[in-house]
Structure formats: structure tokens, C-alpha cells
Amino acid sequence: xxxxxxxxxxxxxxxxxxxxxxxxxxxxxxxxxxxxxxxxxxxxxxxxxxxxxxxxxxxxxxxxxxxxxxxxxxxxxxxxxxxxxxxxxxxxxxxxxxxxxxxxxxxxxxxxxxxxxxxxxxxxxxxxxxxxxxxxxxxxxxxxxxxxxxxxxxxxxxxxxxxxxxxxxxxxxxxxxxxxxxxxxxxxxxxxxxxxxxxxxxxxxxxxxxxxxxxxxxxxxxxxxxxxxxxxxxxxxxxxxxxxxxxxxxxxxxxxxxxxxxxxxxxxxxxxxxxxxxxxxxxxxxxxxxxxxxxxxxxxxxxxxxxxxxxxxxxxxxxxxxxxxxxxxxxxxxxxxxxxxxxxxxxxxxxxxxxxxxxxxxxxxxxxxxxxxxxxxxxxxxxxxxxxxxxxxxxxxxxxxxxxxxxxxxxxxxxxxxxxxxxxxxxxxxxxxxxxxxxxxxxxxxxxxxxxxxxxxxxxxxxxxxxxxxxxxxxxxxxxxxxxxxxxxxxxxxxxxxxxxxxxxxxxxxxxxxxxxxxxxxxxxxxxxxxxxxxxxxxxxxxxxxxxxxxxxxxxxxxxxxxxxxxxxxxxxxxxxxxxxxxxxxxxxxxxxxxxxxxxxxxxxxxxxxxxxxxxxxxxxxxxxxxxxxxxxxxxxxxxxxxxxxxxxxxxxxxxxxxxxxxxxxxxxxx
Numbered sequence: 001x002x003x004x005x006x007x008x009x010x011x012x013x014x015x016x017x018x019x020x021x022x023x024x025x026x027x028x029x030x031x032x033x034x035x036x037x038x039x040x041x042x043x044x045x046x047x048x049x050x051x052x053x054x055x056x057x058x059x060x061x062x063x064x065x066x067x068x069x070x071x072x073x074x075x076x077x078x079x080x081x082x083x084x085x086x087x088x089x090x091x092x093x094x095x096x097x098x099x100x101x102x103x104x105x106x107x108x109x110x111x112x113x114x115x116x117x118x119x120x121x122x123x124x125x126x127x128x129x130x131x132x133x134x135x136x137x138x139x140x141x142x143x144x145x146x147x148x149x150x151x152x153x154x155x156x157x158x159x160x161x162x163x164x165x166x167x168x169x170x171x172x173x174x175x176x177x178x179x180x181x182x183x184x185x186x187x188x189x190x191x192x193x194x195x196x197x198x199x200x201x202x203x204x205x206x207x208x209x210x211x212x213x214x215x216x217x218x219x220x221x222x223x224x225x226x227x228x229x230x231x232x233x234x235x236x237x238x239x240x241x242x243x244x245x246x247x248x249x250x251x252x253x254x255x256x257x258x259x260x261x262x263x264x265x266x267x268x269x270x271x272x273x274x275x276x277x278x279x280x281x282x283x284x285x286x287x288x289x290x291x292x293x294x295x296x297x298x299x300x301x302x303x304x305x306x307x308x309x310x311x312x313x314x315x316x317x318x319x320x321x322x323x324x325x326x327x328x329x330x331x332x333x334x335x336x337x338x339x340x341x342x343x344x345x346x347x348x349x350x351x352x353x354x355x356x357x358x359x360x361x362x363x364x365x366x367x368x369x370x371x372x373x374x375x376x377x378x379x380x381x382x383x384x385x386x387x388x389x390x391x392x393x394x395x396x397x398x399x400x401x402x403x404x405x406x407x408x409x410x411x412x413x414x415x416x417x418x419x420x421x422x423x424x425x426x427x428x429x430x431x432x433x434x435x436x437x438x439x440x441x442x443x444x445x446x447x448x449x450x451x452x453x454x455x456x457x458x459x460x461x462x463x464x465x466x467x468x469x470x471x472x473x474x475x476x477x478x479x480x481x482x483x484x485x486x487x488x489x490x491x492x493x494x495x496x497x498x499x500x501x502x503x504x505x506x507x508x509x510x511x512x513x514x515x516x517x518x519x520x521x522x523x524x525x526x527x528x529x530x531x532x533x534x535x536x537x538x539x540x541x542x543x544x545x546x547x548x549x550x551x552x553x554x555x556x557x558x559x560x561x562x563x564x565x566x567x568x569x570x571x572x573x574x575x576x577x578x579x580x581x582x583x584x585x586x587x588x589x590x591x592x593x594x595x596x597x598x599x600x601x602x603x604x605x606x607x608x609x610x611x612x613x614x615x616x617x618x619x620x621x622x623x624x625x626x627x628x629x630x631x632x633x634x635x636x637x638x639x640x641x642x643x644x645x646x647x648x649x650x651x652x653x654x655x656x657x658x659x660x661x662x663x664x665x666x667x668x669x670x671x
Contacts, residue, residue, distance in 0.1 A: 071086055107233040111299050116610050148576050164349070192302055199228050200232070210246050247261050252283070318382070322380055324444045324445045328352050337492055338459030339460075356443055381398055382440075383396060463492060463571075464562055489542055497559075503557045505526070
């Protein structure tokens, strides 16, 4: 009996020990399992914090943060017991609105800055003491005055030719500089196109990876894509639409797709269809369709350069060309009215600039050319000439879109009436839709040249001499007080005279009789009683003088060819007056005023763009600050997080250690 009793006692003791051990194990699990989950969570938080710190200087990096969820508790006889923690996700601290603000303001700033950078180059060229036109234009007319003061002086004439050459060279240099700036802009277009295509390709690749990753796409990859899109916005304004699978579709212009998922369109640059001096930008889609987007590019460096071209560079170049054309025409016209040192009629002082007409690429046929008719009536605009079919053309002024209808009547070549200072010669052969770009003044600053090669060619003298009657010894024979001024000549169509004209006063008829009268201008009515203060007359279609005083009956005045041109300065005086003569803009603007208008216009645009650029930079900085407040890495905050997560890790590790110690004690107690 005793052995059986002892066995039963041992079994009972063993069962009690097992029950105690089971209870102890459950208690240990209630301590160790939550602590182990907390240990892993703290470890993940430490790794994420370290990742943030490592990327503190990474451009476009968004701070990451661990998100936790509590595990479902375990039911016990005395209630639910906590079961620890799970890492729900590692979140990217990011806000779509803040990113959109940074991207949009980046595009706006880069546009203004690109515009200002290039506009300031043009402004400096125009207004600079050593580059601008005003100083040399002033010296040129000063040298004209020098010849007027001493028309027979060889040194004075030499200075005039030297200053004339300097003036021409300044026109040429300014035009060359503007052409160089256009070349730089074209080069920039090519570089930007290459960069945009590279960015778009990389964005498309990341889109593909993100789509295949589903919800597991890393924040770092999303940051990389957003950084590429932000860089893209530096070049051109973009619209970004997020798809359900987290891909970013990017559109430019008027909604043309640049990136659609993993499909990427390509930017291309090519010589503009109508203007060989410029490049145009087009978009070739992944399906091979080419879309012209020049007129739809806004924002970014591309938008800024496009606006700079049309608002500053073209205006400056055309305005300079208009002054060159106007100066050449008006100065030539006056110079040809005079006589040079040899008594020969003056020739063109400057070589006259010409306009340009360019056929659009793809035109079927036909042609057009331009002739400058009245240079001072030219505008600073370019034009397009479009064939409508039949005999109809439309000429559109690009500065204000006004149009002029042209009907050739089937004549080829057909010369138009004068339009804004020029005429067009149109040759048949075009088909409906063919067009031409007309640029009346664009290259004139580079085309003007000095035509004179010798100081003797300066036509300083007037072709006509006037005076009162005198005898063979040069003594005046008139008995009255009548006087005649020097003649101003505006046309030499009826010159030189075959014989001197003698104008004799008839006091009974109050007339001046002309003998001979080759142009049938006489008799000239002159009443001393009411007109002795001076009355102007024009004869011979362009010879003007004034008679004043009271001539006696039979007194006469002579109008004849100038046979002693060496000491005469009449034509030089007329050339000098061109300095202050209003010739442009409906005879309201002088040469200097026209140039000052360019300087003022370009300078104003440059200053405005400078202010806009500075203001936009401030807005961009504020947007970046707001984004960084959310997404940027703060080292002080991360350092505090390191301590917090380190303490959490140590505390959880301590709890695990305690659970292990208790478990060992329990094992010993039931051993």
C-alpha cells in the first residue's frame, strides 16, 4: 500500500508543478511578447531616424516617420491583456499642395530670371557709353557741323568720314551683338531640349517601377520622382496628375502629354519654318505624332526665353534697323541734293539697308521680295504674307494683328501699293496656305554701310546760288530795299539750269517775272505793302527762297547754278538740321528720340523683370520654407528622436531580460 500511496503523491506533485509552470509560461509570454514587438518597433524607428539624418543634405528628400498600431489584446480570465505593438508603415512627410506651390513658383521664378538675364544684356548694349548708339550719333552730327563751319576744310571732311564710319560700325556691332544673343538663345534651347528629354525619360522609368511596386513603393523613390519633376518645372510649366497606381502623368503647353505612365514624348528643336535665324520647339509623342508647341510654352526658362525673344530682342533689333534705314534714306536724300568739292552732284552717303522675306518651309512655290519705299514710315513689326487662293493674299502685321488685303489681279510679278513704308513684289506659283515672313528692318542695322570713299565726295554745297542784281564789277544795281535769301533745295529734278533765271520786279503788277521760266512758275505775286516782312516762293519743283523788303520797279534777283561749291555750306546746313528733324512715327520723333525710345522700352522691361524676378524668388523661398517645415530634416528633432527611441529600445530590452530572469527562476522553483 505504501508504494502505491507514494506514487500517487509523486504524480500529484508533478501535476501541480506542471500547472504552475504553465501559468508561469503564460505570464512570461505576456511580458516578453509585447517587449519583443516594442524592441523591433524601436529598432525600426532608430533605423528611420538614422536614414533621415543621413539625408539631411539630400536635395528633395522628405523626412520619414514610423507609424505604429497596437496589437489586439489577449483575453484572460481577469480581462484583456495587451499584446504589444506593430509597425504600421514608414510614412513620408509630404503634402501635395506644398509640393505644387514649390513647383509652380519654381517655374515662375526661372521664367522671370531667364528673361531678366538676357534682357539685361540687351539693355547694357543699348545704354552703354561704349556700346550704345547715342554717343556716336552725337559725334557724327557734330562732325557735320564741323564741315558746315568750314566746308572747304579737308581735316573737317576727314573727321566727318571717320565719325561716319564709327557710326556705321556701331550700328553693325549692335546688330552683331543682338545676333550673337539670338545664337546663344538657340543654343540654350538645344541644351534645354536635351535636359527635358532626359528628365522625362527618368520620370517614365520611375513611374514604371512605382506601378509595379504597388503600395510598397519607397518614399525615397517618390522623392526622386518629385525632385525630377521639380527640376523639369525649371525649364517649362508642367501640369502633374496622379493616377490610381501612384504614377505621375505630366502635361505641357495646352495639355500635351510629356509623360504618360511609362510612355514618354520627346521635345525637339529645329530651324523655324519661316525664320532661319530662330529655333522652334515641337513635341513628338510616343505614337510618333509631332505637335508644334512654340506658342503654348509658358513658365520656366523656355517660357522666359520665348518672351524675351519677342518682347525684347526682336523689338531692339527691329528698332535699331528702323533707325539705320531712316538715317540712311533721309541723309542720302539730302546729300544727293548738294554738290561735292568738284561741283559734282552728291551720291548716296550711306549704303541703303534692305529688308528680308523668308518663304515658309513646305511652300509649294511662288516668291515675294521687299523694297523699302519710305524708311521713316517703317514700323518695328514683322509681317506674314499668306496666299488665300485665286489672286488673294493677306498681309498681317504681327505686332497688332491688323491685316491688309492684296489682290494681284493675276499679274505676276505684282507690286503692291506702299504699306507701312515698303512695297512687296509678289510672283505667282504659291498654293493656298503658302506663307512668307516679311521682316522690313530686322537686319538693317547690320546692313548699313558707308558709301563715300573720299573726302572730296562730301556734298557740302547747295546746287543753287541766289542774289541781287549786280554789274560786271560786282556792284549791286538794285535801288530798292528788296532782298532774297539763300535757296533751300528739296528736289534736283529740274537742275542744273540751262541758264540763270533773272526775276524782275514789276511795281505796277506787284509781280516778279522769271526769265527764262523753264518750269512755268511765274509770274510770282509779291506785294511789298503787305508782304515786305518776307514771302516764300518755290520754283523748279523744289527750289525755295524768301523775298523781303521793298524792291524798286525793275529791280531784279538772280537764281542760278552754284559754280563755286568749295566754300559753300548750304547743303551741309540742311544735313545738320536732320539732327533735330522729326522724321519717325508720323514726323513726331527724331533719330535720338527714336533711339531713346528703344533704350527706355528695353530698360523698362529689364527693370520690371528684375523686380518680378526678385519678388518671385521671395515667394519661392517662402514656399520652400513651408515645404521644409513639413518635409525637411531637423537635426535637433532627429537627435531628440534618437534618444527617445534608444530609451524605448533599452526599456523593451530590459523587459525581455526581466521576463527571461523570471522564467529561469520559475524553472528552478519547479525543478
